[in-house]
Amino acid sequence: MIKQGKIDDWALGAYADGELSGDAAAEIEALLRDDPDAQLALAELKRQKAALKRAFDPVLAETIPPPIKSAVAGARLGHWRQVARRVLVIGALAAALALVVHAVDLRELTSSQATSMVNAVRSAHAVYGSEIRHPVEVAADQRDHLMTWLSKRLGQPINAPDLMHHGYQLVGGRLLSLGEKPAAYFMYENARKQRMSLYIMTNPEHRDTAFRMEEADGIMTCYWLDGPLGYALAGEMTRAEMEPIAHAVYEALDRT
Amino acid sequence: MSFKTELVTHIPFLRRFARALTGDQALADDLVQDCIERALRKHELYDPERPMRAWLYTILRNLHVSGRRSELRRGLSIGLDDIPSGADSVPPRQEDRLALGDIEEAVRRLPLVQREVLLLVVLDEMSYRDVAEITGVPIGTVMSRLSRARSFLRQEFDGDKEPRLRRVK
Numbered sequence: 001m002i003k004q005g006k007i008d009d010w011a012l013g014a015y016a017d018g019e020l021s022g023d024a025a026a027e028i029e030a031l032l033r034d035d036p037d038a039q040l041a042l043a044e045l046k047r048q049k050a051a052l053k054r055a056f057d058p059v060l061a062e063t064i065p066p067p068i069k070s071a072v073a074g075a076r077l078g079h080w081r082q083v084a085r086r087v088l089v090i091g092a093l094a095a096a097l098a099l100v101v102h103a104v105d106l107r108e109l110t111s112s113q114a115t116s117m118v119n120a121v122r123s124a125h126a127v128y129g130s131e132i133r134h135p136v137e138v139a140a141d142q143r144d145h146l147m148t149w150l151s152k153r154l155g156q157p158i159n160a161p162d163l164m165h166h167g168y169q170l171v172g173g174r175l176l177s178l179g180e181k182p183a184a185y186f187m188y189e190n191a192r193k194q195r196m197s198l199y200i201m202t203n204p205e206h207r208d209t210a211f212r213m214e215e216a217d218g219i220m221t222c223y224w225l226d227g228p229l230g231y232a233l234a235g236e237m238t239r240a241e242m243e244p245i246a247h248a249v250y251e252a253l254d255r256t
Numbered sequence: 257m258s259f260k261t262e263l264v265t266h267i268p269f270l271r272r273f274a275r276a277l278t279g280d281q282a283l284a285d286d287l288v289q290d291c292i293e294r295a296l297r298k299h300e301l302y303d304p305e306r307p308m309r310a311w312l313y314t315i316l317r318n319l320h321v322s323g324r325r326s327e328l329r330r331g332l333s334i335g336l337d338d339i340p341s342g343a344d345s346v347p348p349r350q351e352d353r354l355a356l357g358d359i360e361e362a363v364r365r366l367p368l369v370q371r372e373v374l375l376l377v378v379l380d381e382m383s384y385r386d387v388a389e390i391t392g393v394p395i396g397t398v399m400s401r402l403s404r405a406r407s408f409l410r411q412e413f414d415g416d417k418e419p420r421l422r423r424v425k
Contacts, residue, residue: 009403009406010399013399013406014399017377017381018381019383045406048359048406048413049378049379051359052359052374052379054359055276056272056379059268059271059272060268060269060271062271064267064268064271065285067289068267071289071296072260072296
């Protein structure tokens with residue numbers, strides 16, 4: 001770093017940045033005394049630093065913008081944010097879909113939208129389905145509280161349908177934050193500990209679609225938009241197994 | 257101190273870094289928000305032995321780089337080191353419009369890899385080791401980028417209090 005008694009830029013920089021040990025720093029200081037060029041260069045480094053601080057330190061005193069604050073406040077630590085993001089994707093697709101429905105009065109999802117939605121639901125299911133320690137935020141033993149809370153947050157009456165006839169018991173649920181909009185999530189489990197998830201998101205377009213079902217890698221998904229809400233089911237089951245469940249969910253939720 | 261509580265204390269510094277990195281307030285705050293969301297989502301990956309700020313900066317920096325890459329790609333294959341100076345924030349200004357003596361402008365004109373190293377070391381006073389980890393390069397590379405950034409600033413920006421005319425070559 002020091003050649004022929006001259007301090008090179010790197011050494012001077014390291015000195016200015018406090019990177020040098022006591023001995024090395026002392027060596028630079030000794031050389032600096034007899035090196036006016038290095039003194040000027042060091043002064044320049046200090047001027048640069050002062051200028052940078054002058055330019056950007058005022059940011060430190062600024063009020064934190066609300067979107068950043070709420071990103072912290074609204075966050076649930078852990079896997080749930082991933083699930084939320086997946087649902088956000090679904091929600092965005094659902095909104096896009098609703099526009100299409102509005103424009104051409106389709107009552108079916110197009111194949112490319114369906115493919116995207118299926119991928120999103122499947123990914124989300126894979127994420128939460130493996131969660132053992134914290135499957136839900138509010139367990140089914142506080143069912144009333146869960147429903148009241150989620151209904152309030154979504155601004156719509158929400159009720160986790162009773163699917164015991166289909167072998168699935170409610171494990172519990174959770175509020176998911178979808179950007180600025182809340183969404184509800186319910187987890188069900190059958191006697192074989194197989195899980196099924198139900199997402200309920202707001203559907204600002206208020207457009208309906210028919211059921212759509214897709215299967216890939218053993219995960220069946222079913223989703224539809226219905227008035228103010230959109231729904232997505234995912235689980236490891238056959239089409240024949242999911243279809244009655246989807247209808248049960250539709251019946252239960254649509255008629256609240 | 258809980259994860260979230262500590263996280264909040266770093267936000268002003270993340271905002272300063274992002275602002276200096278992007279040169280744009282809205283872009284910077286979007287980046288910080290993405291960074292916070294990602295940190296909360298991935299909090300299990302945080303190693304409490306490491307300084308949280310360095311971890312957060314790594315996230316923010318990578319978000320910035322990947323965002324820039326996807327925007328720059330457009331059918332071309334561009335390596336990070338090839339990103340021209342200023343290309344990740346504002347279009348390079350015409351020479352005659354260069355704000356004279358404006359440190360912010362000089363920082364903007366630095367190539368991204370030099371800019372981030374300069375800001376981390378000088379503005380945030382991070383150790384070379386932390387900066388090497390954040391940017392994913394060896395310490396020697398950090399030092400050479402830093403040295404080049406400083407030379408550039410020396411040419412482009414005069415640190416005197418009064419702005420002065422840029423030398424015409």
